[in-house]
Amino acid sequence: MSTSLGQACTPDTFSPSIGGTxxxxxxxxxxxxxxxxxxxGSRFTAPDIDLVNAEFCNVTIQYTHANDSNHVITVEAWLPLHRDWNQRFLAVGGGGWNAGRSDFGRLAMSGAIADGFATIVTDAGLGEAADPSEWALVRPGEVDMINFRNQAYQALEDEALFGKALVQDFYGAxxxxxxxxxxxxxxxxxxxxxxxxxDLYDGIAAIAPAIYFTELLPYMAWGQQLMNERRQYPYACEIDAITAAALSACDGLDGVKDRLLSRVDECLATFDPHSMINKNIPCAQTEQGQMDITKVAADLVEEVWRGMPIMRxxxxxxxxxxxxxxNLTGTDALPMLLGTACADGTCFGNLGPLAEGYIKYFLAKDPEAIFDTxxxxxxxxxxxxxxxxxxxxxxxxxxxxDLTAFHASGGKMVTWHGLMDPLIPHRATEDYYNAVAGISPDVQEFYRYFxxxxxxxxxxxxxxxxxxxxxxxxxxxxxxxxPDASDVxxxxxxxTHERILCAYPKRAVYQEDCGDVSLAACWTCQ
Known part of the structure; x- marks a missing residue:
């Protein structure tokens, strides 16, 4: 351990004072x-990197809000040596119900340290649990709204303020x-x-965002509801075969056959899942090892693709x-929208854990509740x-x-969303971006979506x-x-091909006279 790290990384170095905590x-x-x-894949916007023989100061704070001493929140900051610091600060987000402090979050922090950032995560007072069973309810029938608000937004402000205060104490700047x-x-x-x-962050990378979270979580149960209404639960092989056929049929809509679907709206308009009815397919789940695709499977796929009725x-x-x-089926352990489990020739619905936990703890408010089929x-x-x-x-x-205040503060934000995302529909992100543009016609000056x-x-x-x-x-x-385009x-x-992602509403178009689809230079944003 370097002398400077041992001398600087002591509790006496730090005296953060955040109002209301x-x-x-x-x-x-x-x-x-x-x-x-x-x-x-653990950084979303940066390459693979190895962190080797690193030195840093781990500062872990436990705190409460002044008007509530019963809910303890933890933030964990990693501060590299002065000589390794790039004079920048990076906070790392969470996943699922986890606010950020987890093994996965620490992996992202490791990447931040490797790049020279001071970095921080929060647990929002929820610990490192992957589901809400340990913190959602005060008692059956009553949601712990303090935990809920901390997770939703309050801990995020605290995290930024604590992180910047620790940076100031450690580096003197x-x-x-x-x-x-x-x-x-x-x-x-x-x-x-x-x-x-x-005004907390100069730059934000918000990837595949769970924007309309209170609509997304019910949508994760929508496929199960559709199957329950019919009392019919198709084999995964049927659903997967329809998905594969759609991908094959729509693959060339961008002019290139590469097993990548990039023209989603055109695909929805031209591919009919019902064209697959009675097609014979291999199916390891059946005793015969094969089957004909049923009408109910096509109906369900069509409805799930269409979306869920809401009031907004x-x-x-x-x-x-x-x-x-x-992917609409997933696995038995991690089912997707049309996940089913089958035994002895009989299938039944298999609800995913995010939707199941939300319905149980936040809507039914009962840890013993089950999804009403x-x-x-x-x-x-x-x-x-x-x-x-x-x-x-x-x-x-x-x-x-309304991001006008973020724009006025000088902030910049980027978002990308995978067109094969089976959990969060990319079109929800597109809808949000268009809504921002409706308020701010100059949206490209501060926010870009890929x-x-x-x-x-x-x-x-x-x-x-x-x-x-x-x-x-x-x-x-x-x-x-x-950024007008970003390489992938x-x-x-x-x-392995080189391609580009384009800032919406533009998209990548292959230049046929270029001659090589594998070169990023042969693709332009139009």
């Missing part, structure tokens, strides 16, 4: 010889620039920060469905969909399209994440160079 404990621990292998990076729940957090706390701003609307390229559609839309937004929308959703063909949820799929995008966000914030690598068969 009471600090219960502050620990400062010198960390040396720290190694981590960080993948691009404020960060030159402050950034936030997160996907899914972390994407929701990023948008919410731009909306509620527009007192008007009938649709929460958009996932794209035809998205006998609900009519009207009952589902009323007791699940409408009630969700009415009770929690103002707290949890990050759907306010559709990402071939990427699933946050990572995965034939396409790599855009590993240069965070550096592009920095260049936008610090040099005024806005995609797997096409056994080959």
């Amino acid at each position: 009471d600090i219960l404990s502050l620990e400062a621990t010198p960390i040396t010889g720290y190694n981590a292998t960080v993948t691009a 404020a960060p030159s620039f402050s950034y936030f990076n997160g996907c899914s729940q972390g994407g929701r957090q990023g948008l919410l920060l731009a909306q509620r706390y527009p 701003n007192n008007q009938s609307s649709i929460y958009p469905g996932v794209s035809p390229g998205a 006998s609900m009519t559609r009207e009952e589902f839309l009323d007791t699940i969909v409408a009630r969700s937004r009415e009770e929690y929308g103002a707290i949890l959703d990050s759907s306010d399209p 559709e990402a063909p071939g990427i699933e949820h946050c990572t995965g799929g034939p396409s790599q994440v855009p590993t240069k995008l965070f550096k592009q966000l920095q260049a936008w914030v610090e040099e005024g160079v806005a 690598q995609v797997k096409v068969g056994c080959a």
Whole structure:
């Protein structure tokens, strides 16, 4: 351990004072010889990187809010040595119900340290639990609204203020620039920060954001509701075969056959799932090892793609469905929208854990509750969909399209969303971006959205994440160079192709006279 780290990384170095909070404990621990292998999939906007023999100061604070001593929140900051610090601060977002402090969050922090950032995460007072069972209820029938608000927004403001105060104490200077990076729940957090706390961060990367969270979670149960109404639960092989056929039929809509779906609206308009009815397919789940695709499977796929009826701003609307390229079945352990489990030739619905936990703890408010498979559609839309937004929308959703204060503060934000995302429909992100543009016609001056063909949820799929995008966000914030396109690598068969993502509403178009679809230079944004 270097002498400077041992001398500086002590509790006496730090005296953060954040209005409205009471600090219960502050620990400062010198960390040396720290190694981590960080993948691009854990950073969403930056490349793979190895952290080797790192030294930093781990500062962990436990605190409460002054008017509430029963809810203890933890923030954990990693501060590199003075010589390794790039004079910048980066907060890391969460995923699922986790606010950020987790093994996955620490992996993202490792990447931040490798790049020279001072970095921080929060647990929002919820610990490191992946589901809300440990913190959602005060007692059956009563949601712990303090935990809920801390998770939704309050801890995010605290995190930024504590992080900047610790940076000031450790380095004797404020960060030159402050950034936030997160996907899914972390994407929701990023948008919410731009909306509620527009002057906390100079740059925000809000990836695959769970924007309309109180609509998204019921949508995750929509496929199950559709199956329950019919009392029919197709084999996964049927649903997967329809998805594969859609991908094959729509693959060439952009002029290139590469197993990447990039023209989602055109695909929805031209591919009919019912064209697959009675097609014979291999099916390992059946005793015969094969079967004919049923009409109910085609009906369900069509409805899930179409989306879910909602009321928004007192008007009938649709929460958009996932794209035809998205996996609708998942696995028995992690089912997706049309997940089923089958035994002895009989299948039944298999609800995903995010929707199940939300319905159980926040709508039914009963840890013993189960999803009612006998609900009519009207009952589902009323007791699940409408009630969700009415009770929690103002707290949890990050759907306010008015980003004028964020723009005025000089903030810049980037978002990308995978077109194969099976959890959060990319068209919800598109809807939000268009709503922002409706208020701010100059939206491109401060916010850019990139559709990402071939990427699933946050990572995965034939396409790599855009590993240069965070550096592009920095260049936008610090040099005024806005990103029009961002490079990606995609797997096409056994080959790796270079492609580009384009700032919406533009999209990548292949220049036929260029001659090589594998070169990024042969693609332009139009």
